[in-house]
Amino acid sequence: DYMPGFEVFGDAERAQVNAVLETGVLMRYGFEGMRQGQFKALEFEKAFAQRMGVAHCQLVSSGTSALTVALAVAGVGAGDEVIVPTFTFVASFESILMLGAIPVLVDIDATLTLDPEAVRAAITPKTKCIMPVHMCGSMADLDALKAICQEHKLLLLEDACQAIGGSYKGIALGSYGDLGCFSFDFVKTITCGEGGAVITNNDIYAQYADQFQDHGHDHMGQDRGAETHPYLGYNFRISELNAAVGLAQLGRMDNIIAQQNKHYHVLRSAISGIEGVSFREVPEGGVENYSFLNIFLPTADLAEKVHAAMGQGGIDACFYWFKNNWHYISGWPHLTQAKSLYPIMPVVRERLNELTTRDFSQSNHHMGRNVSFLVKLGWDEATLNNRAEKMAQVINKVLNN
Numbered sequence: 201d202y203m204p205g206f207e208v209f210g211d212a213e214r215a216q217v218n219a220v221l222e223t224g225v226l227m228r229y230g231f232e233g234m235r236q237g238q239f240k241a242l243e244f245e246k247a248f249a250q251r252m253g254v255a256h257c258q259l260v261s262s263g264t265s266a267l268t269v270a271l272a273v274a275g276v277g278a279g280d281e282v283i284v285p286t287f288t289f290v291a292s293f294e295s296i297l298m299l300g301a302i303p304v305l306v307d308i309d310a311t312l313t314l315d316p317e318a319v320r321a322a323i324t325p326k327t328k329c330i331m332p333v334h335m336c337g338s339m340a341d342l343d344a345l346k347a348i349c350q351e352h353k354l355l356l357l358e359d360a361c362q363a364i365g366g367s368y369k370g371i372a373l374g375s376y377g378d379l380g381c382f383s384f385d386f387v388k389t390i391t392c393g394e395g396g397a398v399i400t401n402n403d404i405y406a407q408y409a410d411q412f413q414d415h416g417h418d419h420m421g422q423d424r425g426a427e428t429h430p431y432l433g434y435n436f437r438i439s440e441l442n443a444a445v446g447l448a449q450l451g452r453m454d455n456i457i458a459q460q461n462k463h464y465h466v467l468r469s470a471i472s473g474i475e476g477v478s479f480r481e482v483p484e485g486g487v488e489n490y491s492f493l494n495i496f497l498p499t500a501d502l503a504e505k506v507h508a509a510m511g512q513g514g515i516d517a518c519f520y521w522f523k524n525n526w527h528y529i530s531g532w533p534h535l536t537q538a539k540s541l542y543p544i545m546p547v548v549r550e551r552l553n554e555l556t557t558r559d560f561s562q563s564n565h566h567m568g569r570n571v572s573f574l575v576k577l578g579w580d581e582a583t584l585n586n587r588a589e590k591m592a593q594v595i596n597k598v599l600n601n
Contacts, residue, residue, distance in 0.1 A: 205384075205391030205449055205456070207577045212451060216240065216444035226440050228259075229414065230424045241443035247450055248397060252372045252380075256406035258398045259443060260413050263361040263383025265436035266396035267295035270379040271329065273398075273408035274355050276301050279547060280328040282357075285314045285340075286529040286563040287521065288333040291383075292359060293535060297544070302326070302551045305529055307562040310481040312494060312570065313340035315562070320348055329355040334363035334373055335527070336492035336572055337460075341483040342368050342376045357381070361396070364389045365457040366489035373489075374399055384446050389460075389491055390453050392446035395438050413437055456577060457489055463584055464490035464575045470588035471495065476502075476599050480570070493573040500568030502598060507571050509594045515587065517574035522567040529560060 219238055225231045228241040241259045249257040260266050276282060278300040284292045285308050293303035306322045309315035314332045330349055332340035342358075349356045356377035360366075364382055366373040374380025379402070382388075384395035398409050408431070410419060416433030417424070471477055480494035497503040500522065507520035525531035536555045538544050544552075579587065 205388055206386055208449075208452055208456065209391075212448035213445050216448045217441055220440045220444045228437060228440050228443065229417075229419075232422065238440070240440045240447055241438055244443050244447045244450065245397075247447070249399060251450065251453070252375050252399050254372075254375045254380075254399045255401045255403070256399065256409075258406065258409040258413060259438045259446075260396045260398065260436040261438050261442075262291075262385060262394055262436075263359075263381060263388075263396040264291040264295055265413070266361075266381035266383070266398045267291060267331075267357075267359060268298055268434075269409050269413050269436055270357055270381050270398045270400075270405075271295060271299055271301065272412055273405045274329065274357070274379060276328050276355070278545070279326060281324060281326040282329045282331055283314070283319055283322055283327060284331045285333050285335075286560050287312055287335055287527060287567055288359070289335075289361070289527055290532065290535075291361075292331060292333055296331075297548065300545060300548065301328070302548050303535075304551070305555060305558070305560075307560060308566055309562070310496070310566055311338065311340060311483060312336065312480050312566060313338070314345065316341055316344035316348060318562070319345065323348075323352055323354075327352065327354060329357055331357045331359055332377075333359040333361075334366065336480075336494055337363050337366060337489040338480060338482050338492075338494070339363060339366060339368050339373055339486050339488075343483075346376070355379070361388065362491065363489050365453060367487045368483065369485035375401075378402060379405060384442075384449075389456060389489060390446065390449035392438065392442040392449070395442045395446055459577050460490035460575045463577070463579060464488075464493055466584050467493050467573060467575070467588050467591060470592045471595055474592065474595055474599065477595060491575055493575060495571055495573075496566070496569045497571065497595075497599075498569070500564075503569045503571050505598045506595055509598050510571075510591070513590055513594050515573075515590060515594065517576065519572040519574070521570060521572060522564075528567055529555070529563070 225235040245257040280301040296303040307318040358377040358380040360374035361383035384392035412433040413436040416429035510518040538552045
């Protein structure tokens, strides 16, 4: 159970994919004679950049690829420190480690994203980038983080993989920092099946991203074999088939967000009067994408009880991230113990081992009390209202026991 792109898969997606299959050209580059003018990845990039209000979009094979490409083109690598939150997805630190850089995990606050004060305290001469992760559809305090970046001459890279369609002070999430990253995997708000994107207003980063994700190719002229390689790159390309799915989904995006908004508020209003329940903090000027409803209970014990009772009461898609191996630092011994299939640089290993002794009680305070509800598109009115009522009953019962 996750974000809903796959819930609304249908004829539009099939038509776009079939257009690619008719030509037989599944690769985004080359084969001009065969492709009958079909360039799905290029079309998606233009439409998405426009939707996000930015100059450039680079489509890649995943959200993890997007983060890796974004860091690489901004020059983050060996021994550089990147500040990330304790509540995130494993891809955040995977992308950093892949480039030989060091993920520095710092506390979150009631926004469930980076605490600007904790970020400030974690800065060293090696810090190169601050990577807020807009978890579960809502954002970090981007003004505060940008001020820190300007003061220390750091990059601001937004991981907006879980918050597409949200905004901050009227600006699309992902477009506020130097670079923004999105995921279009099968369980994101809109999906390519597998895919991701980097967006930026920086012409140089855009040019580098175009090259880096395709083995360093300069993409000049019409003959792929004659292209030069200004820099080293990797293969993080997307296929035309995946891009075609995404293109159809992009057309649904605004409807998806509107539907999420409606369902979110029905659920929220049903439980907003309950004493002892509070909601995640949204920075001033922020608008969520409404993919999740996040609540806090008075204690971790009560949060765990509410989560268990939801399951027993038949309320699915309810998460207690605090004890979940995907999203919170306490569930990642492979990170803290640097369990790698290949040798990791000693300096990186050392810094990862430090995580085992770090005090994350502030993060624990927020994560321990948090219960998170996925907002689905497919509920009809009766299902939605029934769910809202049931959620309120369960919470009331646990809190008044």
